[in-house]
Amino acid sequence: xxxxxxxxxxxxxQQADRTQLKVRVQTPPLRVIxxxxxxxxxxxxxxxxxxxxxxxxxQLSLTVQVDPGAQAQITTTGATRVYRHRAGYPAAxxxxxxxxxxxxxxxxxxxxxxxxxxxxxCQQTVIDLADGAGLFYWEVLAPGRxxxxxxxxxxxxxxxxxxxxxxxxxxxxxxxxEPKLRPAHSLLRWGPYSYAAxxxxxxxxxxxxxWLQLEATLAQLADQLxxxxxxxxxxxxxxxxxxxxxxxxxxxxxxxxxxxxxWQLAKQQLYQRDALAPRKLL
Amino acid sequence: MSLYLLQLLQLADSxxxxxxxxxxxxxxxxxxxxxxxxLTMELFLRDYLGxxxxxxxxxxxxxxxxxxxxVDAAGLDYWRALNQTLSACKPxxxxxxxxxxxxxxxxxxxxxxxxxxxxAATAALATNSGNSVHHSLAFGLAGGALALGESATVAAYxxxxxxxxxxxxxxxxPLGQSQAMQIAWRLKPTLTGLLEQTQGEIAQALPSPxxxxxxxxxxxxxxxxxxxxxxxxxxxxxxx
Numbered sequence: 001x002x003x004x005x006x007x008x009x010x011x012x013x014q015q016a017d018r019t020q021l022k023v024r025v026q027t028p029p030l031r032v033i034x035x036x037x038x039x040x041x042x043x044x045x046x047x048x049x050x051x052x053x054x055x056x057x058x059q060l061s062l063t064v065q066v067d068p069g070a071q072a073q074i075t076t077t078g079a080t081r082v083y084r085h086r087a088g089y090p091a092a093x094x095x096x097x098x099x100x101x102x103x104x105x106x107x108x109x110x111x112x113x114x115x116x117x118x119x120x121x122c123q124q125t126v127i128d129l130a131d132g133a134g135l136f137y138w139e140v141l142a143p144g145r146x147x148x149x150x151x152x153x154x155x156x157x158x159x160x161x162x163x164x165x166x167x168x169x170x171x172x173x174x175x176x177x178e179p180k181l182r183p184a185h186s187l188l189r190w191g192p193y194s195y196a197a198x199x200x201x202x203x204x205x206x207x208x209x210x211w212l213q214l215e216a217t218l219a220q221l222a223d224q225l226x227x228x229x230x231x232x233x234x235x236x237x238x239x240x241x242x243x244x245x246x247x248x249x250x251x252x253x254x255x256x257x258x259x260x261x262x263w264q265l266a267k268q269q270l271y272q273r274d275a276l277a278p279r280k281l282l
Numbered sequence: 283m284s285l286y287l288l289q290l291l292q293l294a295d296s297x298x299x300x301x302x303x304x305x306x307x308x309x310x311x312x313x314x315x316x317x318x319x320x321l322t323m324e325l326f327l328r329d330y331l332g333x334x335x336x337x338x339x340x341x342x343x344x345x346x347x348x349x350x351x352x353v354d355a356a357g358l359d360y361w362r363a364l365n366q367t368l369s370a371c372k373p374x375x376x377x378x379x380x381x382x383x384x385x386x387x388x389x390x391x392x393x394x395x396x397x398x399x400x401x402a403a404t405a406a407l408a409t410n411s412g413n414s415v416h417h418s419l420a421f422g423l424a425g426g427a428l429a430l431g432e433s434a435t436v437a438a439y440x441x442x443x444x445x446x447x448x449x450x451x452x453x454x455x456p457l458g459q460s461q462a463m464q465i466a467w468r469l470k471p472t473l474t475g476l477l478e479q480t481q482g483e484i485a486q487a488l489p490s491p492x493x494x495x496x497x498x499x500x501x502x503x504x505x506x507x508x509x510x511x512x513x514x515x516x517x518x519x520x521x522x
Contacts, residue, residue, distance in 0.1 A: 170370060171373060174500065187505070192317075
């Protein structure tokens with residue numbers, strides 16, 4: 001069976017008062033049908049993986065360019081299922097490169113990543129923001145096919161994330177998850193919880209004092225939404241230009257509910273307008 | 283008796299006045315939520331050393347090796363980049379600030395004791411341009427500047443990291459002194475294993491050890507969450 005080398009190259013550009021999507025490259029299994037205009041002038045694109053998930057050995061590449069002043073929202077049509085590793089093939093890889101031009105905004109809101117038993121997957125994401133650029137980006141990691149009794153049965157999930165502003169590092173995440181070698185239920189890692197989520201909120205421009213104020217505002221919401229029997233939420237400013245919201249949970253529902261509330265509140269605070277959730281979330 | 287050994291013992295002493303006793307790096311929150319107990323302490327510390335300890339040891343080694351280079355603009359740029367990179371690897375503000383506070387105080391203290399060119403230059407940089415300084419990097423740089431021995435310096439750094447967390451735990455949990463000493467003793471092989479591992483990793487990454495930094499990973503979401511939520515505790519013994 002041949003390896004799948006799907007590639008998707010999306011370019012969001014500002015024309016008059018609306019953002020348009022130009023699909024520069026798309027090769028199966030990655031696909032975008034078209035962009036949907038949002039009431040605030042942004043363009044919404046749904047990422048499809050027509051093979052239904054990431055197969056062992058797949059090498060997938062996504063490039064997103066958001067032009068200066070453009071506003072884009074990207075989501076997926078469903079959870080990213082990572083199937084078991086195929087012997088003799090490399091680990092499946094998803095490589096994503098995102099650049100956001102001056103004053104541009106990207107809201108990248110994919111569904112959960114679900115690594116099946118014996119899966120090997122590497123997700124590498126590189127994001128660079130120019131002056132005044134903004135980003136709302138979340139990641140949700142499930143422990144596996146819970147309904148099938150799988151929890152942390154994957155072999156390896158590697159998550160690499162670099163976020164920079166004009167080349168300066170703001171966040172470097174390097175997570176190598178190998179539950180059979182390093183138990184997920186360590187008090188350092190998931191403890192009693194099973195699902196993990198992170199929301200990154202960035203905008204190049206506001207002072208660190210402004211970010212600390214937003215951290216305090218979101219921390220109040222974190223307190224309201226935290227119920228240790230179900231979910232823990234925490235908020236922290238990054239070294240500059242942003243903050244991160246984290247959660248560990250027993251259920252995916254509590255994560256989805258909370259992420260929308262944090263996104264909404266942060267968008268209102270930073271952009272003085274509502275976050276427009278994709279209809280699938282409503 | 284080696285002068286170097288005595289200097290290293292002093293720099294790794296918990297009595298060094300840099301404020302390390304004021305930080306728990308998230309342990310206080312874990313203890314208050316009843317997740318961390320005397321029974322789970324040893325396993326937690328073993329995991330902590332394997333994740334955080336490994337990363338800090340790698341940075342400590344890189345800073346030690348930096349002291350072999352001349353004090354010039356390129357060297358100081360690399361010093362800045364190391365500190366910036368380590369900051370970007372620490373998403374929880376309180377723990378990041380704790381590392382920076384201890385690092386700055388440590389560097390200024392050692393530079394006042396032995397103003398070698400590297401220590402004087404980096405201390406001046408921290409004072410004049412607010413350059414961030416992490417504890418593991420300051421410790422490594424001091425070890426290199428004073429020629430205390432690379433592995434000995436990293437071992438001393440890891441030892442004070444471990445004893446600092448154990449001391450914090452004794453204030454947070456019903457963990458007796460003898461019990462804490464037994465845990466610290468049993469974790470010695472973990473420390474020596476880390477020394478060998480990080481030495482090998484850096485040797486393998488040569489001639490471009492900084493490329494290693496692009497691959498160094500830590501997985502500690504619960505500890506990071508604990509650090510992020512620490513400020514919500516109504517009564518706190520520790521700053522972090």
